[in-house]
Amino acid sequence: xTEKTGKYPTEPLxxxxxxxKIREDYYKDYASAHEKGGLRxxxxxxxxxxxxxxxxxxxxxxxxxxxxxSCAFNKEFSLKCLEATEKAGYARDxxxxxxxxxGSILLNQFAFGGPFPKPDFLWxxxxxxxxxxxxxVVSELEHGIPHFSIDVSVGPEDEIDQNKIDYIVGQMHDGIxxxxxxxxxxxxxxxxxxxxxxxxxxxxTWAKVCELNKTVPAPLDEKSxxxxxxxxxxQKSSQAVADFYEELLKxxxxxxxxxxxxxxxxxxxVMSDTQPPWGFLSVFRYLEKFGTVSIGSLYTFxxxxxxxxxxDGEWVHRKTPMEKGVSxxxxxxxxxxxTEWELHKPEWQHFYxxxxxxxxxxxxxxxxxxxxxxLHYNRGCEGLSLGIAxxxxxxxxxGYPVMVFEGNMGxxxxxxxxxxxxxxxxxxxxxxxxxxxx
Amino acid sequence: MxxxxxxxxxxxxxxxxxxxxRKVRARAQELGGTDTRGATEKAxxxxxxxxxxxxxxxxxxxxxxxxxxxxxxxxxxxxxVGAAARGAVFVHPATRTVIDIGAEEGKTLRCDAAGKVIDxxxxxxxxAGAGSFMESMxxxxxxKLEQLGPLSMKSTNTxxxxxxxxxxxxxxxxxxxxxxxxxxxxxxxxxxAIADRITSMVxxxxxxxxxxxxxxxxxxxxxxxxxxxxxxxxxxxxxxxxYVGALGAALVAADNEGxx
Numbered sequence: 211x212t213e214k215t216g217k218y219p220t221e222p223l224x225x226x227x228x229x230x231k232i233r234e235d236y237y238k239d240y241a242s243a244h245e246k247g248g249l250r251x252x253x254x255x256x257x258x259x260x261x262x263x264x265x266x267x268x269x270x271x272x273x274x275x276x277x278x279x280s281c282a283f284n285k286e287f288s289l290k291c292l293e294a295t296e297k298a299g300y301a302r303d304x305x306x307x308x309x310x311x312x313g314s315i316l317l318n319q320f321a322f323g324g325p326f327p328k329p330d331f332l333w334x335x336x337x338x339x340x341x342x343x344x345x346x347v348v349s350e351l352e353h354g355i356p357h358f359s360i361d362v363s364v365g366p367e368d369e370i371d372q373n374k375i376d377y378i379v380g381q382m383h384d385g386i387x388x389x390x391x392x393x394x395x396x397x398x399x400x401x402x403x404x405x406x407x408x409x410x411x412x413x414x415t416w417a418k419v420c421e422l423n424k425t426v427p428a429p430l431d432e433k434s435x436x437x438x439x440x441x442x443x444x445q446k447s448s449q450a451v452a453d454f455y456e457e458l459l460k461x462x463x464x465x466x467x468x469x470x471x472x473x474x475x476x477x478x479x480v481m482s483d484t485q486p487p488w489g490f491l492s493v494f495r496y497l498e499k500f501g502t503v504s505i506g507s508l509y510t511f512x513x514x515x516x517x518x519x520x521x522d523g524e525w526v527h528r529k530t531p532m533e534k535g536v537s538x539x540x541x542x543x544x545x546x547x548x549t550e551w552e553l554h555k556p557e558w559q560h561f562y563x564x565x566x567x568x569x570x571x572x573x574x575x576x577x578x579x580x581x582x583x584x585l586h587y588n589r590g591c592e593g594l595s596l597g598i599a600x601x602x603x604x605x606x607x608x609g610y611p612v613m614v615f616e617g618n619m620g621x622x623x624x625x626x627x628x629x630x631x632x633x634x635x636x637x638x639x640x641x642x643x644x645x646x647x648x
Numbered sequence: 649m650x651x652x653x654x655x656x657x658x659x660x661x662x663x664x665x666x667x668x669x670r671k672v673r674a675r676a677q678e679l680g681g682t683d684t685r686g687a688t689e690k691a692x693x694x695x696x697x698x699x700x701x702x703x704x705x706x707x708x709x710x711x712x713x714x715x716x717x718x719x720x721x722x723x724x725x726x727x728x729v730g731a732a733a734r735g736a737v738f739v740h741p742a743t744r745t746v747i748d749i750g751a752e753e754g755k756t757l758r759c760d761a762a763g764k765v766i767d768x769x770x771x772x773x774x775x776a777g778a779g780s781f782m783e784s785m786x787x788x789x790x791x792k793l794e795q796l797g798p799l800s801m802k803s804t805n806t807x808x809x810x811x812x813x814x815x816x817x818x819x820x821x822x823x824x825x826x827x828x829x830x831x832x833x834x835x836x837x838x839x840x841a842i843a844d845r846i847t848s849m850v851x852x853x854x855x856x857x858x859x860x861x862x863x864x865x866x867x868x869x870x871x872x873x874x875x876x877x878x879x880x881x882x883x884x885x886x887x888x889x890x891y892v893g894a895l896g897a898a899l900v901a902a903d904n905e906g907x908x
Contacts, residue, residue, distance in 0.1 A: 606767070616772045632714070633770060636729040640765040 216474030216646070218427045221465070225458055229438055232454055236444050240270040241320065241327045249393055252329035252348065255443035255513075256337050256558070258360065260548055261382060263405035263447050264397045265389055272329065274344065276443045278307025281314060281321050282488040282620035290317060292621055305340035306590030306620030315351050331392045332357040333385070337558060338593035356392040358385050366562040367554050375549050382545045399541045405447035406544045410516070410530040410551055412446040415455035417515035417527035422462045423505045424578050427471035429462050432482060432504035433494035434472065442514030477501035478581045478643050481574060483601070484509055484594040485619035486586060490627055496634060500643040505578050508570050509594065512556030525573050528554065557594070564597025568604035575610050582611040582641050584634075590618035613637035650701060651708045651905060653897025654688060654722060655731070656680070656715030658752030659779070660864070661688050663695040664894040665706070669902030674699035675891045680715070688720050710901035712893050714752060726900045728893060729757050729768045735896030736860050737763035739886045744856040747846060747875070747883070748893070749865035751779040754842075756850045763896075769849045779865050781817065785838040788821040789831055796835050800870035803836035805829075817841065836870070843874035850879060860884045862892040 212221045223229075243250045248268030253259070255273040262269055281288045291313025296302055298316055300309065320326045332355055336342040342359070349357040360381045364374035390397050416439060423430055430438075438458060441451045464470075475498075482504050486493070494504055511517070516528035531538065531547050538544050552558075560567030575583060583605050588595045602612050615633055618624035638644075650673065655662040661684065665674040676694035678687040696703060703721075711719030712731035719725070726734070728748070736743040737759060748755045757768035771778060786793045807829055809820055817838070824834045842865075850859075859881055865871055866889035875883045886892055 611767070614769075629770075632727070636727040636765070636768060636770075639727050639730045640768070 212470065214474070218471035218474055218476060219469065220472070220474050221470045223434065223458075223461060225454070225461055226437075228454060228457070229441060232441055232450055233444065235450075236270075237272070237322045240272045241322065241324065243268065243270040243327075249331075249395075250327060250329045251331050251333050253333040253345065254335065254337075254341055256341070256555075257333055257335045258382065258548060258552065259333075259445055260402060260405035260409045260447035261385060261545075262333050262389060264386065264399060264402035265393055265395050266398065266401065271333075271445060272327075273444055274311050275307045276440050277314075277321065278310040278620050279440075279485070279488045281310035282306065282622070284321060285489045285622050287319070287321060288489070288620065288622065290319075292623075302621075303589070305344070305592065306618050308340050308344050310620050311344075312347060312351065315348065328352055329355060331355060331389070333389075334358070335360040335362050337362060337561060340593065356388070358388045360385060362553070362558075365553060366559045366566055370550075370553055375546060375553075378549045378553075379542070379545045382549070383542075386541070399544070402541060403538050403544045404449075406538060406548045407530075407532060408449055408452040409447045409548065410532065411452040412442055412448075412455050413514055413516035413551075414527050414530050415452070415459050416442055417511065417517050419455065419459050419462050420506055420511040420515055421527060422459075422466050425466050426479070426579060427469070427473070427476040428479065428503050428505045429465040429470055429472060430506075431472035431494065431498075432506050432510055433491050435506055435510045436486070436491070439510050439514050446514060473498045473501070473503045475501040475646055476503050478503070478638075478641055479579055480504050480582045480584055481571075481578065481580055482507045482509070483571070483583070483585045483598065484588040485591055487588075487617040487622070487625040488619055489622045490617075490625055490630075493627075493630060493634070496631060497638075499645045499647055500638040501646055502638065502641075502643060504584070505580070506574075508567065508574060509557060511574065512570065515556070516551065516554065517556055518554070525570075525577055560597065561593060564600040565604070567597060568601050571601055571605060572608045572610075575605065575608065580610060582613065582637065584637070585612060585614045587614055587616045588619050589616065589624050590620045611637070611640060649902070649905065649907060650699075650706050651710070651898050651901035651907075652692070652695070652706050652721070653731070653894040653899070653901060654692070654709060654711045654713075654716075654719045655891075655894035655897060656684065656688065656711060656713035656719050657750050657893070658714050660751070660890070661691050661713075662891050662894040663688075663691045664891055664898045665695050665699050665701065666895070666898035666902060669899060669907035672895065673701070675888060675894075677890070684715055684718065685720055692721065708901040708905050710897040710904065712897040724901075724904065726897055728753070729755060729765055729770075731893045731896030731900065732862060733757055733759040733765045733896065734763040734899050735892035735894075736862060736886060737761065738895065738899055739892060740858065740860055740884060742858040743860045745850070745853075745859040747850060747859065747861045749779055749846065749861070749863040749871075750893075751783075751864065754778050754846050754849065756846070756853045756855075758853050758856060767853050769853045771845070771849065779863070781842055782838070782865060782868070782871075784818055785821060785835075788818045789825075789834060791831065791835075796838070797868035797870035799832050800835035800839045801873070803830070803832040805833045805836075806840065807833050807837040809837040809841045839868075839870045839874045843871060843878055846875065847878040855879065855881070857881060858884055860886050862886050862889040864890045866890075
């Protein structure tokens with residue numbers, strides 16, 4: 211129902227419940243896969259999930275980062291997981307998602323109820339040092355689950371050449387042999403091709419949705435976007451996710467047309483950075499008291515979104531190979547398309563240099579018309595926090611006020627809510643924003 | 649027209665009464681303790697008595713400080729950072745960088761000629777960089793807090809002290825005592841440690857002259873000297889440094905009443 215309590219009308223998203231159901235079904239399907247004769251696999255949200263799709267429609271994944279975030283959202287459960295990991299001898303400064311995930315295995319408790327459903331195989335890629343070790347430990351904890359990892363250290367995108375693509379595609383071909391051997395199933399290339407097309411469709415469409423947030427007032431706020439982008443991190447290669455993003459796009463286009471705003475009194479636009487402290491998303495609602503909306507971030511836009519720079523310099527959604535008339539007819543072509551597509555992922559580029567991240571952030575700040583930036587010094591993710599102090603300097607130099615706050619995406623013991631809110635008060639004051647209500 | 653600023657600090661509560669947004673009529677403070685409301689009332693009454701005024705004479709009260717949301721009498725509030733900048737520029741118009749060390753927090757800000765904050769940094773979840781760190785170290789050395797600075801200035805040696813946490817630093821001080829280092833040298837090590845911490849915060853924000861120091865720790869001459877040495881610039885201690893935040897709040901109250 212449309213409401214107008216402030217300057218702009220607001221309205222809940224109609225497809226909200228559908229998004230929730232896709233997420234619920236995802237975890238249910240994973241947990242119950244064996245009951246229907248299906249298979250379970252585990253791997254990171256960055257992994258090439260389109261490839262195991264070739265084993266059949268009854269093969270269900272669980273991706274570790276969103277699972278770790280789900281644990282973190284439940285503070286009581288998360289603490290048990292973290293303590294179990296520490297008791298097992300793992301250091302407290304490791305990736306917080308990884309520690310929640312390992313803790314869940316060690317406790318044999320699934321965040322959504324019941325014992326932790328053991329995967330049949332592990333399918334991972336190595337984007338950061340944690341990813342490189344994560345599933346090696348999972349394999350050990352679960353008594354030797356077959357494990358395959360793909361090394362993707364060939365970036366950044368402007369340095370990619372044919373040899374580098376061949377290097378990754380070669381590993382993917384080996385990976386398919388591994389999948390057949392580990393599961394005893396025959397691989398279906400048609401399912402792979404379909405999943406690759408879905409991947410391109412999901413990620414390009416999500417970028418289109420994010421592009422619409424250039425509109426003033428923004429039709430979406432970042433707290434809501436977290437519940438939407440997550441579907442891509444769960445299974446970007448699935449038909450359900452690709453179709454959902456197209457439905458979402460239509461709805462957000464309609465919101466823009468009708469002037470529906472995410473917040474009733476948008477006067478100030480900011481972006482955040484890296485994963486938020488998942489147990490404390492009320493930080494984003496607090497901003498609304500100041501008429502401030504967080505329109506997203508490089509993280510929410512670029513972890514799942516596929517982007518390219520248009521000739522006029524605007525950052526826009528990447529056109530899919532299908533839209534460009536590329537035909538994908540066999541396994542090798544599908545793997546090459548998938549490789550090239552994924553190696554342009556924005557949130558992967560800055561593993562090579564913080565300056566690449568600064569450029570992208572400044573581009574967002576300009577094109578999404580921002581008044582300021584809130585940087586989360588996320589002690590739970592070395593990969594995405596690396597170089598964040600450099601990003602701060604670059605943003606300041608570009609003329610954008612920056613607030614930093616310390617925290618951890620998945621370990622609530624490292625986040626100070628009161629101090630963070632107090633810092634937001636100060637930042638809002640420097641931006642000239644006053645509270646509309648308490 | 650009288651306005652008032654209340655700075656509900658982590659340890660002390662400070663009150664400033666201001667006439668026509670220009671002249672300070674009274675200053676008073678009380679230890680916050682557990683009854684912060686009672687302490688605020690006491691400090692407020694003391695300030696009224698000092699100025700020969702009644703509560704009804706005060707047109708507008710603005711609060712600041714960690715406990716600003718719970719300040720009695722206040723109609724509105726301003727953040728510590730905003731109040732510090734406003735107060736410092738009022739006292740010393742050439743102020744462009746403020747270093748504010750209170751009991752709980754150490755902060756640094758850059759501001760413009762109007763007292764508008766451009767950038768700021770606050771110490772994270774750690775007492776190093778705040779007054780409570782100094783108190784803890786004075787306890788460990790068995791000296792009064794006000795003796796710590798003068799003691800440090802008598803030191804002739806530099807001892808490195810690595811701790812950033814008051815708890816660990818206290819045990820480091822005990823170790824230094826056992827190693828037979830003099831109290832003077834240990835006191836200097838404490839000042840160096842806290843000043844290093846604050847210096848990195850100042851460099852993060854970047855500083856422009858004039859640099860001023862406010863908050864209770866500004867009264868410690870050894871700390872001021874260490875900051876000057878670290879920053880290689882003049883660091884001016886404002887008059888009545890612990891009241892600058894409350895003064896800033898009183899100025900904001902005057903602004904809100906349209907006093908030019």
